[in-house]
Amino acid sequence: MTDLTLSNRTIASKPAPPNEATAFRLPTQWIGVAPFFIFALMFLILPTIYLVIGAFQNSDGQLTFDNILQLVSDPSISSSYWVSIKISFWSAIIGAFAGLAIAIAIVRGGLPSWTRSATLTFSGVASNFAGLPLAFAFLATLGRVGIVTTLLRDVLNINIYAMGFNFLTTSGLIAVYLFFQIPLMVVIIVPAIDGLKKEWGEAAATLGATQAQYWRMVVIPVIWPSFLGTVILLFANAFGAIATAYAFAGPALNIVPIKLYSQINGDVLHNPQLGYAIAFGMIVITGLANVFYIWFRTRSERWLK
C-alpha cells in the first residue's frame, strides 16, 4: 500500500497531460459514483467513526481514555479478548494448513479430476455454511445425544464428554470453526497454486533441482505471501463470528462478539461508553490483521500475474 501511494505521488507531481475532463464538466463526472460514496459514508464510515469517537468519551461527552483502559483492566473483558484471539488464531492456522494440504492434494496430487471439481464446489458451499445451522449440525453430531457421540459410546465404549470434550471450550469452538475455515482456505488458495507455472518446475528440473529443492526454493516462496494473507483473512473471519458460538451457549460464552452483543442488548457492563470501547478494540484487531492481508496480497500478486 505504501509503495502505491508513493509512486502515485511521483506521478502526481508531473504536469498533467491535457485531457477531456475540463473544469466545468467535473461535477457530472461524479454523478455515477455519488450513490456509492453517499451510501458508504452514511452506512459504513460514519457509524464506525461515531463508535470510535464514543470510545474516547465519557457519558458527558468529555475526552477520556478510561473506556479503553478498562478493556485491559477489567478481567472479564480482557479475558474475552484473549479467548477470541486464541480461537481465531488457532482456527486460522489449522484451517490454513489443512486447506493448503487439501488444495495441493487436489491440484498437484494426481487425483482424478472429479475430486477437484467436487472439492471446489463443496468448499464454495461449506465456506458459506456458517452461523446457526452449522452449530445445529455439530450438536446433532457431537452433542450429548448426537449421532457420533452415541455411536462412540455404544459401539466403542468411549464417552467423549467424560473425557472432557465440550463445544464451549476453546478447542471445541476451534473444531467447529474449522468447518468453514478450511473450505474458505481451499477456495482462496487453489487459484494461487494454479498460478504456479509449469515452466518453473521444468526450469528447476533442467537446472538439476530435486523435487524437495523445487518446493523449498520455488513453490513455498511464491505461495507464501498469499498463504499468510489468507491466514489473516481467516483470522478476521473467525474474530467477528458470533452466531455459531451463540447457538451453543447463548450469552454465557465469554468471547468478544458475544460480550458486545449482550452489552448492546442490555448494558450488562453498566457503562454505555464501554460498548463503544469494545467495538473500537474489535476494529483495531481486525483492522491490523487486514492491513497485513492487503500488504501480503499485493506482494503475492506481483508473482502470480
Add this chain to the structure above:
Amino acid sequence: MKSGKFWAWVVFIVGAAYFFIPLMATVEFSLRMRRGVHSFDAYQIVLGDARFQSTFLYSVVAAIFTIILGVLIVVPAAYWIRLRLPQLRPIVEFITLLPLVIPAIVIVFGYIRMYGSNSPLPFLGSNMGANALLVIGYATLALPYMYRAVDTGLRTIDVRTLTEAAQILGAGWGTIIGRVILPNVLIAVLSGAFLTFAIVIGEFTMASLLNRPAFGPYLQNIGANRAYEPAALAIIAFAITWGCMSLIQILSRFAPKSSNRPN
C-alpha cells in the same frame, strides 16, 4: 510420485470424512424424531410452523431488496469507474473491503446509536425504517461480494466501445446502463445476487439486534428450545446454500469469456 499420490488420497479422504460425517449425522438425527423409526416428522413440523413460514418469507423479501439496493449502488459506480474515473479504483476497492474488516456486529451497533428514534435520521423510530435499515445493513455486508462480481463481469466486456456505440445511436445514460451495460453483466450480477441471498437468508446478528422478525432469530429460538427440529433446519439451510452456489456455477458457464484480458 507413487507415494505422493498415496498421500494425496489420504488427505482427500480425511478431509472428506471431516466434512461428510457431520452432514450425514445431521441428516440421520433429523430423521429420528419418531422413536424407533426414521421419519420426516421434524421437517413436517418445521415446514408447517407458521413462524417458519413468516420469518422465512420476511428474510426472502429482505434478501430481494438487498440485492436490488446492492445492484443500484454497485453497478453505476463500477461502470463509471471503468469508464471515467479509474483513479478512484483503489479508494472504491478499499471501501468495498471494509465490511470484511469491520465485523457486522460493530456496523449494526453504529446504526443503533446513530439512527435511533431521537436522532436526526430516525430509522429506528418506525417499523418500516427499521426494515429499511436491516436491508441497508445487509447491503453493506454484501458489498465486497457484489462489487467483485460486477467488476469481474465488466472486465469481460469492452465498456468504452459499448458506451460510445450507444451514445452514437443517441442513448442517454439511463438507457446505456439499463439496456446496454446491465444485460451484458447480468450473469455476473446474478452470481453476486445468489451469494448475497446465501449470506442474508440466515443472518442472525443484525436481524436480532435490530429486533426484526427474520429467519436468523427464528433459527436461534428453535435451536435453544427444540431437539430434532434444529437438525432439520440445518439440512434445509445447507440445501439453500448449496442451491445458491450451484446456480452461481451454472450461470458461470453462460458468462461471456474474457474479451480484452491482456494475455
